[in-house]
Amino acid sequence: MKAFQQNLKKLEAADTQVLGVSMDSPYANKAFADQIGVTFPLLSDWGGEVTRQYGVYVDKYKAARRVNFLIGKDGKILEEQIDRDAIDPKKIVDECERKKLNR
Amino acid sequence: MKRRGVSAVLAVWLLTAAMVCPQVRAQGKPAPAPMKLKVGDVAPDFKLQYFDGNDDKNVTLSQYRGKSNVVLAFYIFAFTGG
Numbered sequence: 001m002k003a004f005q006q007n008l009k010k011l012e013a014a015d016t017q018v019l020g021v022s023m024d025s026p027y028a029n030k031a032f033a034d035q036i037g038v039t040f041p042l043l044s045d046w047g048g049e050v051t052r053q054y055g056v057y058v059d060k061y062k063a064a065r066r067v068n069f070l071i072g073k074d075g076k077i078l079e080e081q082i083d084r085d086a087i088d089p090k091k092i093v094d095e096c097e098r099k100k101l102n103r
Numbered sequence: 104m105k106r107r108g109v110s111a112v113l114a115v116w117l118l119t120a121a122m123v124c125p126q127v128r129a130q131g132k133p134a135p136a137p138m139k140l141k142v143g144d145v146a147p148d149f150k151l152q153y154f155d156g157n158d159d160k161n162v163t164l165s166q167y168r169g170k171s172n173v174v175l176a177f178y179i180f181a182f183t184g185g
Binding site for chain 1: 123134136138139140141142143144145146147148149151152153154155156160161162165166167168169170171172173175176177178179180182
């Protein structure tokens with residue numbers, strides 16, 4: 001999440017809203033956001049309905065996989081980063097900036 | 104007689120090999136589980152809440168349609184790295 005925060009200005013400049021999602025409660029997420037200095041919303045998928053809908057629920061951990069989706073203005077998925085690859089969001093930041101230049 | 108014994112041993116060995124080999128191969132390559140949603144798919148709409156310090160706020164994916172891209176970053180638990 002910190003990595004997205006570091007790139008937030010670039011992403012916002014490229015018309016991109018960042019949303020974190022986990023299966024924690026809204027209040028745990030707020031405390032987490034404050035602790036690590038995240039200013040974008042951390043959404044609470046308590047119960048995991050959306051996590052399952054997106055196919056990233058891991059039964060073994062009773063939690064989500066680490067996955068980033070970049071969704072375009074048309075609602076279609078433009079990019080996915082999965083597990084280890086999801087830690088560094090550079091690919092998504094670059095994609096957003098490239099789209100902006102091509103507009 | 105002796106020949107039949109040899110073929111029996113060979114048959115058992117082959118059968119065992121046939122059962123064990125795919126498992127060994129699978130262990131060597133821990134393929135990540137394939138993704139249900141792929142690039143190009145329409146992202147399912149959702150409605151989720153967050154707490155902004157004062158109020159619970161609703162967020163839907165559809166509210167950004169036609170306005171901005173959305174990064175949806177699933178993470179495992181709060182208070183963990185990354």
